[in-house]
Amino acid sequence: MRHLSAVQVARLAAVEPGARPYYRALADGVRARILDGQIPVRVRLPAERHLAEELRVSRTTVTAAYDLLRERGYLESRQGSGSWTALPRPATTADNPWLSTDGDGLTQLHCAAPAAPSALREAMLEAVDDLPRFGLGNGYDPMGLPVLRERIAARYTARGLATRPEQVLVTTGSQHAILLALDLLVGPGDPVLVESPTYPHAVDAARRRGARIVPAGLTHEGWQPDLLAGAMLQSGVRLAYLMPDFQNPTGALMDDATRAAVAAAARRAGTLLLIDETWQELALDDVPETAPMAAFDTDSRVISIGSASKLWWGGLRVGWIRATAALARRLAVHRSAVDIASPVLEQLVVARLFDRLEETRAERRRGLRAGRAALVSGLREHLPEWTFTVPRGGGTLWVRLNGDAATPLAEAAAGHGVRLAPGPWFGLEGTLEGYLRLPFTLPPQTLAEAVLRLRDARANGPRGHVPESLIALV
Known part of the structure; x- marks a missing residue:
């Protein structure tokens, strides 16, 4: 591991001799140099005693500065191994701009x-190492990288839904997946059923397509299959958008009996089911095992949507659609009017994150x-x-x-x-x-x-x- 000497840290931190409190000024100086790249991450800092001697301050002052850096997430230490620089997890750092309530920040x-998550940095570094192999091609794969589609398919299979990679289309986030499906499968004036309450951007996407919105009430206790079935039949619903796994915003979880009943109702009504599984991986308590909605599908009318945004990170902008191989290919052709293909590097990062699921x-x-x-x-x-x-x-x-x-x-x-x-x-x-x-x-x-x-x-x-x-x- 690289290291910095006391002389180098004192020069880089550039603390004014009269700064008060001195320990905070020292910590702020080191933090600023880490953030601007002058002090790299994973570099060992000098022992507290040596830095104190160089700065001509007490060892207690340097100890307090190191403690503050550790508290903020910019320093990690292990007994016998010293201390080295780090970057804090965004969710925990006190000066995260997304959490700020000072000034204009809300x-x-x-x-x-x-x-x-903490696994993101390592997955990104590995993805960068993987990237040269993919640079030999043109970078456009409308279906998504095979390495990622294989991992997505394997995850569905592990959940009890046998899936082949050719049934998976990688999208630029779950919202892109919703837009693609609605744009291909719904025409102006077609009735689209949504839960109420529901994910608002799905409603926006349906309205942009000119669809007629059919609401179906949802409570904390969950869905009422007879009401869903009645809405599908009476309104001639073309497609129903549902979120059975920790629904946004209610957090409700649909049990297997209800999933089977909803799938059967959709079959009788001739309704396609667009199933958003964005939150599926995030059970917090011991809950009954539930099968994917598509496991109850007998005539290829269930289209499943997944996303990296909640389990991993929204900034990756990677989602996916699981459907029949034929529909996945149709969607891939249809997407050319939107974005041709998803970014290669982000797909490689998510593929690596699946290894750390x-x-x-x-x-x-x-x-x-x-x-x-x-x-x-x-x-x-x-x-x-x-x-x-x-x-x-x-x-x-x-x-x-x-x-x-x-x-x-x-x-x-x-x-x-x-x-x-x-x-x-x-x-x-x-x-x-x-x-x-x-x-x-x-x-x-x-x-x-x-x-x-x-x-x-x-x-x-x-x-x-x-x-x-x-x-x-x-």
């Missing part, structure tokens, strides 16, 4: 997307359980009038406000440093004003602080500047 409580699931469970506990505890203590069912997986609470209105509350909360996702975002025609979706994908301390700000916003109304536009990253 806590991003409108977005249910976790930060990158269980490791990442365990890390996600730890983080999301802690966030869920903090959010639930904070709401019960500070906003006891609000009610909710604690989901067994996923990343969101669907909160009933019991008398409060979500949209005015969101405006007030923005003035208190929190950006919210009010219920009407997830409903149709202004419905669900009495609900609020709160994600627990942020660190526990951030969620605890956000609840206090929500309490103040509810009690006191708007404070400070409310942004004119709140972008819905949901």
Whole structure:
């Protein structure tokens, strides 16, 4: 491992002799040099005693600086091996701009997307090493890289749904997958069934296609197959968009009996099922094993969508569609009007992350359980009038406000440093004003602080500047 001498660190940190408190100035100097690349990651720093002698300060001062760097995630240490520089996980660093509530920054409580897992950096480095092999081609593969499609197919097979790589189409995120499927399979005026509440960007995609939206109510207890079946038959639904695995926003999980009933109802009604499995890998409690919806498909009407965004990281922009091989090829041809192919490097990163799937699931469970506990505890203590069912997986609470209105509350909360996702975002025609979706994908301390700000916003109304536009990253 490379190392820096005390002389080199003192020069790079460039702390003014009169800086107070000195230990914080030293830590800030080292951190700044790590962030701008002048001090590389995984470089051993000098022993505290040697750096103290060079700076002519007490060893206690340098120890305090190193402690602060460790707390912020910029330093790792092991007894007998010394200390070396690091980069913090985005979810835990206190100065993460996505978590900032200082100045113009708002806590991003409108977005249910976790930060990158610890396995991402290593997977990226390995993907870069893999890249030269793929550079011999032209880089355009409308179906997606075979190495990634093989891993996606293997995961479906491991879940009990035999799948071949040629049944998989890699997309540029799950939203791209939804758009492709709707654009190919739905025409203007066709009825499209969606859950209410549901993922709002799916509704946006259906409306852009000119579809007629048919809502089907959903509660924390789940889906009612007879109501879904009735809606499909009575409205002549062409396609139904459903999220059976820790549904966004309610967190509900569809059991196998209901999956079988819904698949049978779709078969009788001649309805295609577009099944969004974005949250499928994120069970947080012991839940009954459920089969993929496509396992109940007997006539090739179930199209499954997956994504790297929740298990791994939204910044990768990699999703996929699992369908028949023939439909996957049709979708690949159809995508040429949109983007031709997904980025090669990101696909290689996700392929490497599949090799770390269980490791990442365990890390996600730890983080999301802690966030869920903090959010639930904070709401019960500070906003006891609000009610909710604690989901067994996923990343969101669907909160009933019991008398409060979500949209005015969101405006007030923005003035208190929190950006919210009010219920009407997830409903149709202004419905669900009495609900609020709160994600627990942020660190526990951030969620605890956000609840206090929500309490103040509810009690006191708007404070400070409310942004004119709140972008819905949901």
